Amino acid sequence: MLITIEGIDGSGKSTLLARLRELLADLDPLFTREPGATWVGESVRRAIAERMDPITEALLFCADHAAHIDTVIRPALGEERLVISDRYADSRFAYQPVVLDGVLPDPLQWLRRIHEGWSIRPDLTFLLVLPIEDAVKRLDPEKKREYFENAAILERVQENYLNLAAADPSRFVVVDALLEKEEVARFIAGEIRAGARSSRRRPRA
Ligand SMILES: Nc1ncnc2c1ncn2[C@@H]1O[C@H](COP(=O)(O)OP(=O)(O)O)[C@@H](O)[C@H]1O
Ligand SMILES: Cc1cn([C@H]2C[C@H](O)[C@@H](COP(=O)(O)OP(=O)(O)O)O2)c(=O)[nH]c1=O
Known part of the structure; x- marks a missing residue:
């Protein structure tokens, strides 16, 4: 089963993922991320840092996704593992339309x-x-910021995310990221467990 975690910068993904590692340890999930599961991710980070043209940047994110699927996701799903990815294709569909x-x-x-x-x-x-202002407040002032991490861009990115979720309600679960960290993590861990149970009952196509 493939689970993805999405949201704008500062929404709490890293915090959530760290807690899911503990809460779901018994299911032995494979935790992975985009960009960066393979060395292609390093070229993506370089392209972002150097502000390459948006088409180059988008194609590098896609190349990173292809390498991620080939080397990490497909093999793990083939072994029936639970895979949890910090960002995935929806990050492209939410961020790159703003840049492009x-x-x-x-x-x-x-x-x-x-x-x-x-x-x-x-x-x-x-x-x-x-709310965007809460996400921006949460961003670490000490850390170098990617150019995406600005309120006007994040506002549009989140709007794109919400449109993606509205168009595909059977896949998306929209979670209030202002809830207490532990509440967010426990709710999502519970939903993943329920999904894992029902996918074991479902006959494979
Ligand atoms: N539910 C929450 N409530 C309050 N603060 C949070 C919550 N989740 C994360 N944070 C804080 O917000 C900041 C950004 O969180 P982080 O997990 O790094 O976000 P992301 O990985 O989505 O950019 C961190 O300082 C983190 O401790
Ligand atoms: C996966 C992906 C990320 N991004 C953006 C989101 C982030 O601002 C940036 C780096 O992602 P990420 O590594 O999640 O951010 P952080 O450095 O905070 O851990 O790239 C895209 O624009 N498109 C994509 O397809």
Whole structure:
């Protein structure tokens, strides 16, 4: 079963993932992330830091996704493992249309087409949502910021995320990221356990 965790920068994904490692330890999940599960992720980080042109950046994120699927996700799903990814394809569908606005006529459609035929659809996606000003307040002032981490961009990214969730309610679970950390983690751990139980009962196609 493939679970993905999505949300804007500062929504609490890293905090949540650290707690899920403890809460779900008995299920022996494979924790992974985008960008960065393979060395392709390092080129993505470099492209972001150097502000490469948006098409290059988008294609590098997609290349990172392809390498991630090939080397991590597909083998683990083949062994029936529970896989939990910190960011996945929806990060592209939420962030890159903002960066590609004005560069391409329909960035979301372009991005969807690039993923078609090889990307693997998650079984469940948890989307952490909170007011932009709270997310920005949570960002570490000591840490160097990616250019995405600005309120105007994050506002549009979150709007894109909410549209993706509205269009696919059977996959998305929208979670209030202002709830107490432990409450967020326990709720999501419970939903993952319920999903894992029902996927074991379901006959494989
Ligand atoms: N539910 C929460 N309530 C209050 N603060 C939180 C919550 N979740 C995370 N934080 C804090 O917000 C900051 C950013 O969280 P982090 O997990 O790094 O976000 P992300 O990985 O999504 O960028 C951290 O200082 C973290 O302790
Ligand atoms: C996976 C992905 C991330 N991003 C952005 C989100 C983040 O601002 C940035 C780096 O992701 P991430 O590593 O999750 O952020 P952090 O450095 O806070 O741990 O890349 C995209 O724009 N598109 C994508 O497809």
